[in-house]
Amino acid sequence: MESVETRELRYFVAVAEERHFGRAAERLGMAQPPLSRAVQQLERRLGVSLLDRDRRGVRLTGAGETLLHEGRAALDAVTAAARRTRRAGAADARDGRGDRLVLAVKAGFSHELLHKLLDAHAAEPDAAEIEVVPSGLCEQAGMLRDGRADVALMHTPFNSLSGFDSEELLTEGQVVVVPAAHPLAARRSLRVAETVGIPDLPLARWSRHGLYPPGPGPEIHDQTQLAQLIALGRTAAVVPESARAWLWAEHTAVPLSDAPPVVTHIAWPAHSRSRALAALIRTATRL
Known part of the structure; x- marks a missing residue:
């Protein structure tokens, strides 16, 4: 079977999320007929029906639900690769080193822990530059998946750690x-x-x-x-x-006397092989 192109995945994900070819075409900035043909061609190549179509819009089949889930992950991975490569290139151009990390944190959460972590990391020899990016309540996972962040402080039970490696750092009420x-x-x-x-x-x-x-x-x-x-x-x-x-x-x-405890984790993409990230994780676990 032929591989699926990134362009085709973007087209299909737009249609699947909008549940309508017209709205998806507008979102993509293209005409509807070529979008419809591209999705039909994708269905023929995969040998499955991805969408049930009617006058009101479209409905995902079981195969379509699977491709939407997998397609989003694949598109995030492509975007993440591009973003992290550009960051490494910018660091190379600046000082000859690519060891720069983006750390996503919830605004206002884990302030004391974050302060200790950054100070301890900065004291390490050849420590990577850390850019701290405040995020919304549940944005960290998306930022890790699409490359806007390399590492994040996340909090269970508010955040899901599915798909990430993590270490527990702090438990609080x-x-x-x-x-x-x-x-x-x-x-x-x-x-x-x-x-x-x-x-x-x-x-x-x-x-x-x-x-x-x-x-x-x-x-x-x-x-x-x-x-x-x-x-x-x-x-x-x-x-x-x-x-x-x-x-x-x-x-x-x-x-709150009966609320479940909140556990702060440091989390990162499971596939990461960054030495700078590994050094930060070691510093965090020592705290």
Whole structure:
């Protein structure tokens, strides 16, 4: 069987995600007829039906679901290879070395741990340059897969570590951050059930891949927005204990007595063979 071209995968993934040839063509910046022909040609070459078509749009077959999952991973791998190669080339041009790493971290999380890690790493001989990139609540996995990051600090149970190698670095409790003037701020601790359904203080809703869980709370895009809305008495948020580092005077963090612990991991792509990354991991595990 012939191999599948990257261009064909991009075409198919666009159609599969949009569930419509017209919208996919617009997203790709091309006409619909050649897009339809390209997908039909891909089906003939693979010998399977990928899509069920009707006037309303398209529906994925079982084979189509498989190719969508595998195709996304393949496209991410191609993009990651290009990004990491460009980073290495830029480092070579600058100082003759390609040992530069991008570390993705959630804004406001694991502040003390991150500070210790960077200081310890910088003290190592021939330490690689580390670029710290703050990310959204659940962005780290995508950044590792598509090459925007080489390594990340991730937190279970919030993040999935599937497909990555990782080491545990820190275990901590959770707190609920409420406005300092709210009656709940006077409590010494709360149970998780007490944070749900508070009429005047709905929990913030974080985006995952552009989608938000149902509920009355505001849609949150970044940490600054979250901090401001809590200070204004519009929302509350459940976060790890280490997030106290970014609290304002208008905030109060109340421990959650029955919340599961949060474990901070350092995670990286399982196929990585970077010596600079290996050195960073060794430093992290020593902490």
